[in-house]
Amino acid sequence: MSTITDVGPVPATRTPRGTPRRPRKPQGGAALGLVAWLIGILFVLPVLWMLLTSFHSEADAATNPPSLAAPLTLQGYREFFGAGAGTSPWPALLNSLTASVLSTILVLVLAIPAAYALSIRPVRKWTDVLFFFLSTKMLPIVAGLLPIYLFAQYTGLLDNIWFLIVLYTSMNLPIAVWMMRSFLAEVPVEILEAASMDGAGLLLTLRRVVGPVVLPGIAATSLICFIFSWNELLLARVLTGTVAQTAPVYLTGFVTSQGLFLAKVCAAAFAVSLPVLIAGFAAQDKLVQGLSLGAVK
Amino acid sequence: MSVTLERSRGTERGTGQAGPSGALRRSADWARRAPLLPALIFTIVVTQLPFVATLVISFMNWNAYYPDERGFAGVSNYARVLTDVNMRDSIVTTVILTATVVIVSLALGMGIALLLDRKFRGRGVVRTMMITPFLIVPVAAALLWKHALFNPEYGLLNGVLTWIWGLFGSGNPPQPDWISQAPLISIEAALIWQWTPFMMLILLAGLQSRPLDVIEAARIDGASSWQIFRYMTFPHLRQYLELGGLLGAIYIVQNFDYVFTITSGGLGTANLPYTIYQTFYQAHDYGRASAAGVVVVIGTIIIATLALRTVSTLFREETAR
Numbered sequence: 001m002s003t004i005t006d007v008g009p010v011p012a013t014r015t016p017r018g019t020p021r022r023p024r025k026p027q028g029g030a031a032l033g034l035v036a037w038l039i040g041i042l043f044v045l046p047v048l049w050m051l052l053t054s055f056h057s058e059a060d061a062a063t064n065p066p067s068l069a070a071p072l073t074l075q076g077y078r079e080f081f082g083a084g085a086g087t088s089p090w091p092a093l094l095n096s097l098t099a100s101v102l103s104t105i106l107v108l109v110l111a112i113p114a115a116y117a118l119s120i121r122p123v124r125k126w127t128d129v130l131f132f133f134l135s136t137k138m139l140p141i142v143a144g145l146l147p148i149y150l151f152a153q154y155t156g157l158l159d160n161i162w163f164l165i166v167l168y169t170s171m172n173l174p175i176a177v178w179m180m181r182s183f184l185a186e187v188p189v190e191i192l193e194a195a196s197m198d199g200a201g202l203l204l205t206l207r208r209v210v211g212p213v214v215l216p217g218i219a220a221t222s223l224i225c226f227i228f229s230w231n232e233l234l235l236a237r238v239l240t241g242t243v244a245q246t247a248p249v250y251l252t253g254f255v256t257s258q259g260l261f262l263a264k265v266c267a268a269a270f271a272v273s274l275p276v277l278i279a280g281f282a283a284q285d286k287l288v289q290g291l292s293l294g295a296v297k
Numbered sequence: 298m299s300v301t302l303e304r305s306r307g308t309e310r311g312t313g314q315a316g317p318s319g320a321l322r323r324s325a326d327w328a329r330r331a332p333l334l335p336a337l338i339f340t341i342v343v344t345q346l347p348f349v350a351t352l353v354i355s356f357m358n359w360n361a362y363y364p365d366e367r368g369f370a371g372v373s374n375y376a377r378v379l380t381d382v383n384m385r386d387s388i389v390t391t392v393i394l395t396a397t398v399v400i401v402s403l404a405l406g407m408g409i410a411l412l413l414d415r416k417f418r419g420r421g422v423v424r425t426m427m428i429t430p431f432l433i434v435p436v437a438a439a440l441l442w443k444h445a446l447f448n449p450e451y452g453l454l455n456g457v458l459t460w461i462w463g464l465f466g467s468g469n470p471p472q473p474d475w476i477s478q479a480p481l482i483s484i485e486a487a488l489i490w491q492w493t494p495f496m497m498l499i500l501l502a503g504l505q506s507r508p509l510d511v512i513e514a515a516r517i518d519g520a521s522s523w524q525i526f527r528y529m530t531f532p533h534l535r536q537y538l539e540l541g542g543l544l545g546a547i548y549i550v551q552n553f554d555y556v557f558t559i560t561s562g563g564l565g566t567a568n569l570p571y572t573i574y575q576t577f578y579q580a581h582d583y584g585r586a587s588a589a590g591v592v593v594v595i596g597t598i599i600i601a602t603l604a605l606r607t608v609s610t611l612f613r614e615e616t617a618r
Contacts, residue, residue, distance in 0.1 A: 033417025039409055040423035046490065047429050049453055050441050062451040065460040110339055113332030123329045127612075129337065131605060136344040138601035140551045142570040143590040144347030146354065146577050151347075170343035173336060231434050234553045234570070238578060248436040248554070255558050257444060262451065265444050269437035280432035281425070288498040292540060 054266035061262040076263035080271060089268070091243075092250035095161050097275075099236075099246060100229040103168035104222050107176045110169070111221070115180035120189060130181065137174040141234055149238055159241040167235055172225040179224070179290055183217025220286030223279040230276055247272045348594070354587040361581035374588035384589060386565065387572040391550060391596075394481065394568055398488045399545045403538060405489070406496025413497070414504045424501075431494040439558035442487040447559075449474040480564035484555050492549065496541045503537030504530070536607055543604035550597060569593050 052068070053061045054077065060070035082088040118126045148167065149158075157163040187210055195205045233248040240249060251272055254265050280287065358370035378384045413424055433441070446453045455472045462470030476483045507530060515525055553570045560566045562575065569589060577586035 029415060029417060032412055032415060033419075036409070036412040036415075036417060036423050037419065039412070040426035043490065043493070044426040044429045046441055046446060046453075047433060050445060053445055064451050064456045065463065066451075066453060066456040110336040114336035117329060117331075117333035121329055123333055124326070127609075129333065131609065133336075133340060134608065135601065135605060136340055138547050138597055138604065139344060139348060140570065140590075140593050140597055142551060142553070142573050143351055143594045144344065145573070146583055146586055146590065147347040147350035149577070150350075150583075166343065170340060173340055177336060227432075231436075233436055233557070234574065237557075238574070248434060251434070251436045251440060252558065254440055254444070255561065257448075262444055262448075265440055269433070269440050273433045273437045276434055277429070277432045280428065284425070284428065287428070288502045291495060292499055292502075292544060 050266045050270055053263055054270050056263050058260040058263050061266070062260055076267035077271065079264045080267045087250075089247070089250050089271075092245050092247045093272070095240075095244055096230055096247040096272075098161055099164050099168055100226045103165045103172065103229050104225040106165065106169040107172045107225050108218065108222060111173055111176035111180050112218070114177050115184050118177070118181045119184040120187060120192065130178065133174040133177045136170075141171070145234070145238060148235075152239055158239060159244045161240070161244040164236060164239060164244065164246070167239075168229040168232065171232070171235075172228055175228070175290060176221050176225055179221045179286075180214075180217060182289065183214055183221075187213050217286075220283045220290060223283035224287070224290035227276050227279050227283075230279075351587045351590050354583055355591045357584050357587075359583040361583060370584055374584045375592075377585055378588045378592055381585075383567070384572060387567045387569050388592070390481070390566060391568040391570075391593075394485060394488075394552070394566075395546055395549045397485050398492060398549050399542050401485075402489045402492040402496045402545065403542050405493045406498075406541065407500050407534075407538070409493065409497045410500035410504055413501055427497055428494050430491050431498075433491070435491070435554040436558055438491055439487060439555045442483070442490075443476065443559045447475040447483055476559060477564065480560050480566045484559050484566055487559065488549065488552065488555055492545055495545060499541040499544075500534060500537055503534050507533050536610060539607045540604070540611065543600055543607060546600050547597065547604060550593070550600070 055072040055074070056067070056070050057073050057075055060067050061076075063070075080089060082090070117123050118130055123129065152158045152160075152163055191209050192205065195209055231248065232246075233252070236246045236249045237252065240246065251268060254261070254268060283290070355374055356370060356372070357367065358373070359367050409427060413420060413427070430438070444452070449455055449472055452475070454475060455470075458470045458472065462468075512525055512529055515529060520528075551570055552568065553574065556562055556566055556568055556571045557574075562571045567575070570593070573586050573589045573593070576582050576589065
């Protein structure tokens with residue numbers, strides 16, 4: 001908590017007591033703005049360093065002190081994407097893409113009707129249902145991992161991407177139900193009723209009334225579900241092998257260091273993170289709503 | 298979904314003429330429930346059944362290496378989980394890791410959110426920069442910290458030390474081996490880096506939902522900045538702090554990626570998820586792994602109950618609006 005006082009909350013300009021004037025003064029603001037910039041740069045620095053190193057040659061990447069101005073090369077990416085030894089990352093990337101996209105679609109198919117039944121035409125005790133969904137998200141994955149593994153082993157679903165898709169769907173469903181509910185709650189019910197009374201068909205109502213309010217919500221929800229599925233390691237690590245392994249599992253191949261490979265690692269880490277960065281920046285405004293399960297807007 | 302609704306309404310009308318009104322209401326209730334059921338049933342089957350199975354297995358003597366000895370074990374798995382040094386250590390590690398990361402990233406997130414709540418040139422850019430760590434795939438982030446930052450020979454941290462010492466003409470900079478000298482702190486540092494943006498986002502949303510007119514009124518009435526923070530901003534932020542802390546705790550208790558990548562559970566950094574993974578995936582002791590899983594759930598239930606309460610407070614405020 002000491003940081004709060006260090007950084008200085010609210011306007012730092014100390015006005016003499018009793019002056020009713022507005023205490024905002026530009027010079028204190030500029031100094032704090034500079035502090036904010038420095039902290040921002042500090043936080044983004046490891047990512048920039050990763051990006052820079054990924055474009056260096058292995059020899060330049062492993063110098064101490066670091067060689068910032070070394071010539072740039074695509075060698076690291078070429079090594080990662082298959083010119084080098086070892087298995088190609090493409091099947092793993094493709095598996096990740098399949099698992100993330102298909103599970104996100106499944107999540108939406110299940111979550112949107114559920115959210116409808118929890119907001120526009122609510123069932124009785126709808127808040128209880130909503131909180132049941134939330135509570136499943138709080139059950140640690142590791143608590144159900146063993147039976148899931150044994151089930152997969154018994155039914156021959158180990159190393160099968162479809163099994164992972166089902167699990168990712170259940171992992172993201174509570175978030176999606178909460179998010180979609182909070183978006184659907186913004187649909188004006190009176191207008192829906194008026195539309196149906198005026199004889200507007202279902203499709204027309206969906207397109208004209210529900211769509212404009214809900215489509216951005218669906219987009220944000222999908223992006224967040226995509227990110228969580230793409231990032232997942234534990235389930236994928238336990239349940240997949242050579243065939244269905246996802247990109248994070250492929251990355252665990254870099255856990256132990258293997259000589260000069262820093263540029264390749266950085267290229268791999270950046271390449272695998274790129275879809276998440278794109279999805280995250282696209283969903284920036286709704287990110288907090290998804291992460292807080294719709295509790296914060 | 299509305300199609301099913303209409304169709305069932307049609308049947309209602311058909312049977313409703315003869316039937317009592319109770320049956321009509323009941324079928325209307327089911328029509329309302331219908332769109333909810335697929336998601337609900339799916340969630341129960343995929344998330345609750347495995348946990349029930351874990352609970353059952355936790356009372357069994359079951360090691361895949363000795364399939365003949367499978368049978369009822371009573372509470373002996375729990376006794377072993379709570380007396381086994383490795384398990385107990387991993388419980389302690391989990392608590393320390395979670396508490397440290399949550400508290401430090403909340404404090405940092407709070408400071409940064411307060412900074413970003415002010416208007417300054419390039420605020421949007423700084424916000425974007427701040428979010429970036431959260432958008433790196435956790436395994437990739439852990440690899441980045443392990444190899445590109447912490448590495449004692451060519452990592453950036455030691456590189457910067459060499460560089461700074463070089464500026465002062467010293468050819469003998471300290472070159473610590475970060476991960477082996479401070480394994481848990483190394484993991485915590487990487488996690489804090491990734492989770493501070495999360496806290497910052499939630500707290501910033503909290504700050505921006507303050508009733509500004511009331512604060513403006515207090516300012517005009519002569520309240521000092523500190524008074525406004527202490528008596529208005531902080532009480533308003535409290536539930537956002539709780540929410541961030543509790544959600545963060547729920548995610549970080551489960552953390553596996555960082556421990557697995559940075560230290561592979563060595564050097565006293567194995568937390569419960571990692572130990573459970575190892576107990577069943579490598580040692581194949583299914584009974585003990587399940588008992589440990591149940592212990593994690595009991596621990597999480599405490600945090601989760603508090604989290605659910607906070608969410609429901611926020612939720613009631615939102616729906617009351």
